[in-house]
Amino acid sequence: MSARSCADLAELRSAFVDDALADADRERLLAHLVDCTACRREVAELRHVRSLLTGSTDPGTAPVDLSHRLVSIAGEDATEPLWTRPFRRTPSGGELPSQRHLLHTRLVAGVLGCGLTVLAVLGMGWAAAPSTDTAQAVDPTRQAVTEFTTVVSAFPLDGRVSAALQGRPSTPGSEAGTPTGVDLTAKPLSEAKAAKLLVRAGQAGDELTYTGTQQVRVTRDDQQIASSVQVSSHGGAGTRLAPADAGHQPAGYTTYVEADSSTRMADADLVDLLTDRYALRGWVAQSFGGRDAVVIEATEPTAHPADGALDGVVARWWLDARTGLLLGQETYDGRGNLDVSSRLTDLRFDAVSDEDAVGAGAAARTTATLTLSRAAELRRDGWICAERLAGLSLMRLRTDQVDDPELVHLVYSDGLTTLSVVEQHGRLSGAPTGSTRNETLGAWVTSGMPTTASWVSGDVVMTVVTDGSRETLAAAVAALPHDEPEQPTTMERVRAGWSRIFGR
Known part of the structure; x- marks a missing residue:
């Protein structure tokens, strides 16, 4: 048979395998198959392919010549996966994809799918992470001074000094002030007795009811600060402070109002710190602001100043002899120079009214x-x-x-x-x-x-x-540390984001 006649019968051979030929065409094809070995072999291959597609028999291994023939049919599209063109007719002369190519394509598709999933997970974590731009601090210096004053004003040993000076600017000056002297003819106090009197002074300042004016002066580095505040102690209900010259306060000045007495520092604890760091001594029968007083001073432990001398002395306190109330305080630079002086004047006991409880300040x-x-x-x-x-x-x-x-x-x-x-x-x-x-x-x-x-x-x-x-x-x-701002790594930010998503 000629190649031309075999080619003309190609559609009949396919229909014959599918049992779809009319009787006349069937007789014509059978007559041809009797004398054509090639067409008989093709019919056999077509039946085998049909069985593979229908799953009716054990697929076995496809004949080599059939695989080459199918690949040749796919032509130039042989490298394109079949699932990408399910409804297209395959041009004649092409090749079908090989098994290895199909596996490679599926592997690439799987890797791409996993990659997209990982990118989605990373993106969601990154987007959910807290912002790396931290909030701007609100005037940290002023807030810190308020925090400091709030605590120090609760100290038993004249904490009103820092409250009186809050927000006060320093000015050039040369008047350093003169330290208050001590009457050395008076009876000296033991260190244990001096410590007990300081503890008592802190308690008296909280428990007594009185009003007065706290006058404070600071001399430091050739600069001076002076201030006065009105003090109103309500006998266990707290001590309130108000500026004595409220109409002449500098910009940014804040009046502090002390909280109730339950917030006060433990008097004994602070005095214990004082005695751990310094040596104490004192004398009775002193005078301060026209009132009978007791004086107590703290010295550097390695210094042994003569009585009344200020070399090595860091502070002196004058206590009211009758009530134990702290009347005044002076601190020194260790070389005899006055650093801070504070005294309570215009003192009146049991004379506090509601009008005295004036003042408002930053919290x-x-x-x-x-x-x-x-x-x-x-x-x-x-x-x-x-x-x-x-x-x-x-x-x-x-x-x-x-x-x-x-x-x-x-x-x-x-x-x-x-x-x-x-x-x-x-x-x-x-x-x-x-x-x-x-x-x-x-x-x-x-x-x-x-x-x-x-x-x-x-x-x-x-x-x-x-x-x-x-x-x-x-x-x-x-x-204290001075570290550079830290920027989180990508994975740290992603972890923070997913922690935020899961509420951890």
């Missing part, structure tokens, strides 16, 4: 007082909570909320000098109010009383506040 954000044992927990959460700083002991720990705080206030003291470290999440957009840049400290610093230093470490705004010397401030700033 402290830290309203929760934690036990010092919580410091370790805060350290694990990334807060800086040193047990000692600039030679002072950690004595109080306050936060804005008990769980997951945003502001932490650490209070350090030795019973005489107090230092606060206020930490809050955020960043600085510029210089805090009233501050100048000190490159040596790497911080924005304010002068006056109290002195402050603010800077950013990581994602935390750090502010140090102290009523101590500039050396105390510098030592504290140097001991």
Whole structure:
């Protein structure tokens, strides 16, 4: 048979295998198959393919010549997966895809699918992550001074000094003031008796009902600050302060109103810190502001000044002989120079009226007082909570909320000098109010009383506040971290996002 006649019978052969021929065409094809071996072989191959497609028999292995023939039919589209063109007719002369190519295509499709899934998971975590832009801190210096004053005003030993000076600018001056002398003919006090009298003075300031005017003067680094506040103590219900010259307050001045007596520092604890750091001595039968008084002084433990001398003396307190109330205080620079003087004048007992309870001020954000044992927990959460700083002991720990705080206030003291470290999440957009840049400290610093230093470490705004010397401030700033802001890695941000999605 000629190749032409075999080609003309191609459709008949396919229909013959499918039992779809009319009788006349069937007889014609059978007559041809008797004499044509090639067409008989093709019919057999077509039947085998039909059985594979219908699953009616064991598929076995397709003949090699049939595989080549089917591939040749696919032509140029042999590399394109069949599932991408389910309804297209395959052009003649092409090749069908090989088994290896199909496996390769499916593998690539699987990898692409997994990749898209991973990208979707990463994208959702990234989008849900908290913003890396931390909130701007709201005037950290002013807030830190409020936190400091709130705590120090509750100290038993004349905490009103810092409240009186809050927000006061310093001015150049040369009048350092003269220290108040001591009558050395009086009977001396033992150190134990002096300590007991200081504890009693703190209690008397809280328990007594009285009014008066607190006059404070600070001389430091050839700068002076002077202020007066009206004091109204309500006999266990708290002590309130109001500016004596309310109509002449500088911009930014804040009047502090002390909270109730339950917030006061433990008198004995502070005096214990004082006696641990300094040596105490005192004398009875003194006079201060026209009232009979007792004087107690603190000296450096290595100094042994002669009676009445000021070399090595860091502070003196005058206590009312009758009530034990603290009448005045002076602190010195250790070389006999007066640093801070404070005295209570116009004193009247049992004369407080409702009109005396005047004053309003900025509120402290830290309203929760934690036990010092919580410091370790805060350290694990990334807060800086040193047990000692600039030679002072950690004595109080306050936060804005008990769980997951945003502001932490650490209070350090030795019973005489107090230092606060206020930490809050955020960043600085510029210089805090009233501050100048000190490159040596790497911080924005304010002068006056109290002195402050603010800077950013990581994602935390750090502010140090102290009523101590500039050396105390510098030592504290140097001991605290000054880390560069940290940017989370991609995976850290994704994990944070999914933690946020699942509420963890």
